[in-house]
Amino acid sequence: MFMHNKRLQYTVRVAEPNPVLASLMLEQFGGADGELAAAMRYFTQGLGETDAGRKDLLIDIATEELSHLEVIGSIVAMLNKGAKAQLAESAMEEAELYLSMTAGGNSHTQSLLYGGGPSLTNSSGVPWTAAYIDSRGDPTCDLRSNIAAESRAKIVYERLINVTDDPGIKDALGFLMTREIAHQKSFEKALYAIENNFPSGKLPGIAKYANVYVNTSQGDGDVEGPWNSGEQWDRIDDLTLTMPIDDGDGTASVGLDATDAEVAEALAARTASATSENPTTGVDLGAGPGAGRVTAQDMGAADDIQDAMKLADAM
Template structure:
């Protein structure tokens, strides 16, 4: 059950309207790193969570993300407020109104003309929000890692938005939202490491022959740079090209077992679709090229007579 408190989680003060900035703010309203995506991600995870502690945490954070959606949506609406009134009431000439919504940049017409200055569930490019932004897989150790990354991406977007405005009230509100991403990331990390063991994700262990092997597949400049990701006692580095294929000890080929009926049908299909390597068959592309790259017998005959449709300067008749 949800109940709504009409007070925002953080006070929003906008100094002046700015439709272009409002449109950029939509990235955190209806974009892939935005607050609605975060709220839906954690809410659906909470519903499927069996651990009471993680379930409560996910529900708390999902609900807070909805309050952040309200804050960022309010910023969008307030940044659009003045332009919304001018456009709705038509108090300026057509040219002035056009300059007001197009001169601000960032496709501010998306929110002005299409949505009347309100905060639509689209990103800053006008792409509608989609549930495809939610990548929950139902395994806590995998989902928590994904949540940590999602909070990190959201923080970066907020940093970029903060750098785009000199409005102190907007900066303060965005700074709060950015800071809460850090707090959520800490909670998710603590929850992840409270599961022991938490790596690798899931229950089935990896094949020990390959879990600590680093294949040096991209060779050339940069190979000399080594770090904990590919050096030390925990890694076996394989750089030899021949040793990078058929690592299971086989011959690296692909085979399948067919019964007699399947084998007969496959052989029949292979015979019917077999290539004929001998010869050089004429293709449709080559026939089409004749108009520009080769002369037909009619062309040659006309040229030998010194005139006709293909004489210099004469229009060329269409061929059928």
Template structure:
């Protein structure tokens, strides 16, 4: 059960309207790193969570993300307020209105004309919100890591938005939202490390022959720069190309076992579609090039010519 409180979680104060900035703010309203995506991600995870502590945490944060959606949506609406009134009431000439909405920059004219300055569920480029942004897989040790990354990405977007405005009230509200991303990231990380063991994700262990092997597949400049991600006693560093192939000890060549009937049909298909390695068939591309003298001779031989009476004379075949 949800109950709405008409007071915002953080007071929004906008100094002046700015449709262009409003459009950029939509990135955190209907974008992949935005508040709606976060709320839906954590809400659906909470519904499927069996651990009571994590379930409560996920529901708390999901609900708070909805309050953040309200804050960012309110900022969008307030930044569009002046333009919305001018466009709705037509208080200016057509040319003045056109300059007003097109001069705001980016795609703000789209959101003003299509959505009347309201906060639509699109990102700053006008792409509609989609549930494909939700990457929950139903395994806590994987989902919590994804949540940590989602909060980190959202923080970066808020930093960039803060750098785009000099409106002190907008900066303050965005700073609060950015800070809450840090708090959520801490909660998710604490919850992850409260599960022991939590790596690798899931239940099935990896093959010990390969879990600590680092394959140096991209060789060249930079190979000498190594760190704890591929150096030390915990890693077997493999650069030899032969040792990077067929690491299972087999031949490295694919194989499939077929029944007698299937094998017969496959052989029949292979014979029917086999290439002929001999000869050099003339192609339409070669005819169109018109540069090779030998090809030109062949072209003249196979192409009918027009006689003086408007008819055609049959082609001749070289050597006949």
């Protein structure tokens, strides 16, 4: 059961309305790294968690994220308050009202459809979707994803802070950004409280492949570091050694019963390419300048086309 306290977790003080800034703020309301996505991610993880400590942590943070949704939504509503009043009461001239509504990417949607209230969209007007929730039901996998999500959200808050000079908004956004740091610390502790937390899941990796680094992108710009060289890695620079890297012949095969094998052979025979023929195609029939070499009864036609192109370029 939830109880709502009418006081915000952090006081929102907005100096003046700004619908354009309100549109940008929606990224943390209904965006992929926003507060609603975080709340739903952690809440659903908490419901499925069997460890008492992690369950408590996830539900605590999920609930706090809802309070952050309320803070960022209140900022959006305050930034839109002037435009909402003008639109509702028709107090501005038509041209001025139109400009105020269309000044920012999503502000017209907020004004017309949501009456200036925060919409569950990102800053471009894309509706929130549960596809943002990337939980997998394994604590080591999900905790790493949560750490990354908090990191991404922190960066978005930094960028929002940099695009406003409103001191009250900067103050509130600074609080929200800092809570992302605190949540990341908690998730890090929870991850490393699991004794064997890498790799994720139960099954071990195959030993002979676990230490292999394949230098597949070669040439100028090759750099060696602890991520690809040293005693922790068996580095492969000769790519022929990876084709295949196992003991097979590198081809795909399947075991078919007699009936399937017969049908597969019939299909292959019916759709086989005639490699000895060079048929005339629609490209050949419609070839014009720039077509390149084409198949024609008189190959001189292709040369005529090339000559015409050269003449045109010379002119």
